[in-house]
Amino acid sequence: MGIVSPGFHGRRRESAVKLPPGQYLTEDFPVLSAGPTPRIPVEEWELTVTTETGRQHRWTWRELLDLPSETPRVDIHCVTKWSKLGTDWQGVSLDVLLADVDTAADFALVSSYGGYTTNLPLEDLLDGQAWIVYRYDGEELAPEHGGPVRLLVPHLYFWKSAKWLRGIDLLTEDEPGFWESAGYHDYGDPWREQRYQGD
Amino acid sequence: MARLTETRQETGTARTLVFDVPGWPGHLAGQHVDVRLTAADGYAAQRSYSLSAPDRVELSVQRIPDGEVSPYLTDVLGVGDPVEIRGPVGGWFVWRPGAGRDVLLVAGGSGIAPLMAMIRARRLAGRGTRFRLAYSTRTPGDVFYADELRRPEPGLDVTHVYTRVAPDGWPRPPGRLMAADLGDGPPDRDCFVCGPTGFVESAADLLLARGHDPRRIKTERFG
Numbered sequence: 001m002g003i004v005s006p007g008f009h010g011r012r013r014e015s016a017v018k019l020p021p022g023q024y025l026t027e028d029f030p031v032l033s034a035g036p037t038p039r040i041p042v043e044e045w046e047l048t049v050t051t052e053t054g055r056q057h058r059w060t061w062r063e064l065l066d067l068p069s070e071t072p073r074v075d076i077h078c079v080t081k082w083s084k085l086g087t088d089w090q091g092v093s094l095d096v097l098l099a100d101v102d103t104a105a106d107f108a109l110v111s112s113y114g115g116y117t118t119n120l121p122l123e124d125l126l127d128g129q130a131w132i133v134y135r136y137d138g139e140e141l142a143p144e145h146g147g148p149v150r151l152l153v154p155h156l157y158f159w160k161s162a163k164w165l166r167g168i169d170l171l172t173e174d175e176p177g178f179w180e181s182a183g184y185h186d187y188g189d190p191w192r193e194q195r196y197q198g199d
Numbered sequence: 200m201a202r203l204t205e206t207r208q209e210t211g212t213a214r215t216l217v218f219d220v221p222g223w224p225g226h227l228a229g230q231h232v233d234v235r236l237t238a239a240d241g242y243a244a245q246r247s248y249s250l251s252a253p254d255r256v257e258l259s260v261q262r263i264p265d266g267e268v269s270p271y272l273t274d275v276l277g278v279g280d281p282v283e284i285r286g287p288v289g290g291w292f293v294w295r296p297g298a299g300r301d302v303l304l305v306a307g308g309s310g311i312a313p314l315m316a317m318i319r320a321r322r323l324a325g326r327g328t329r330f331r332l333a334y335s336t337r338t339p340g341d342v343f344y345a346d347e348l349r350r351p352e353p354g355l356d357v358t359h360v361y362t363r364v365a366p367d368g369w370p371r372p373p374g375r376l377m378a379a380d381l382g383d384g385p386p387d388r389d390c391f392v393c394g395p396t397g398f399v400e401s402a403a404d405l406l407l408a409r410g411h412d413p414r415r416i417k418t419e420r421f422g
Binding site: 002003004005006007008009010011012022024030031032033034035036037038080081114115144178179181182183196 | 200235236237238239242243244245246247267271275276277280281282283288289290291292396399400403404406407413414416417418420421
């Protein structure tokens with residue numbers, strides 16, 4: 001237990017549900033990004049997956065929509081301490097997307113239109129744990145929330161769920177992304193409160 | 200562990216807090232800290248606040264009426280009381296003296312805090328980097344650091360934008376931030392935009408429309 005702040009009682013809004021440590025519930029959907037919101041027309045959007053051998057796989061917007069989709073309902077947790085429960089998405093499981101990608105890589109470096117990057121172990125993108133999503137709450141994904149397409153990896157802090165998804169590089173060695181290079185944790189498990197380097 | 204040493208009322212609903220933090224490693228203008236409050240029974244809550252000064256641990260906290268942490272910091276915490284502070288955090292939304300390029304700061308409401316740290320860092324550095332601040336608040340009474348920003352400072356241009364109520368005789372009618380509020384300097388500047396999400400979205404769009412390089416527009420949002 002930390003030092004007691006005299007006269008602080010707290011509101012304990014989260015007592016009814018189990019949240020990761022340090023998180024509080026929010027009903028709205030805060031926006032966090034490091035720069036201006038890129039606006040990418042769907043006809044220009046393209047996803048490239050590049051393996052460790054340099055082999056490239058590409059999907060256009062139309063090809064993405066033709067893949068079988070899922071509608072995950074998940075809780076999301078931002079490192080800035082808000083959590084949002086029961087969010088509804090539609091998109092393609094990474095298991096589907098990577099099914100025909102031949103790789104021995106252990107890591108993924110995800111990149112966005114606008115220059116953002118974030119890294120994850122490849123296994124955290126597989127086995128039903130991650131999607132690339134293009135709809136939120138029944139609507140097309142808004143640009144400020146990462147539209148037209150973002151990554152969704154709900155079991156990690158939300159900075160790993162890169163907005164404006166553009167590419168995934170499959171790597172044999174881990175390479176830190178944007179926030180990971182700026183002092184944030186390499187993995188980012190909210191339940192272990194891995195916010196910053198050294199957590 | 201931090202101890203509150205000094206406070207100043209910024210507005211009717213905002214308070215500036217200065218802390219003594221033994222062993223504080225120093226920080227860059229624009230970085231933030233995590234503040235953690237613990238109740239007597241062990242219940243804890245934490246939030247992030249930007250540092251509003253470059254040379255001491257100073258936070259300016261806007262009270263959110265139904266907030267959990269901010270009303271405690273603005274209304275309850277007393278001089279001498281202990282608080283857990285972790286940081287500094289964040290290495291992106293920062294200004295380093297000597298960066299060289301002219302700077303455009305765009306603040307909405309309490310989003311002025313990290314930008315004020317940059318203005319103060321510029322003053323401390325004594326260098327000639329030109330700064331321009333466009334600061335949007337609802338009314339004149341919502342302006343943080345009002346006296347300090349009113350003092351003339353060579354190389355620093357301050358433009359106030361009032362969205363609801365402007366002072367008598369103010370040349371600009373109340374309304375949302377517009378392109379003209381950002382000045383007419385060339386777009387080859389480092390831009391820092393901080394405020395509520397809707398404000399940051401529209402300000403960043405205005406900067407893009409004026410030809411600013413998206414890679415030089417750094418944003419920080421809250422709410």
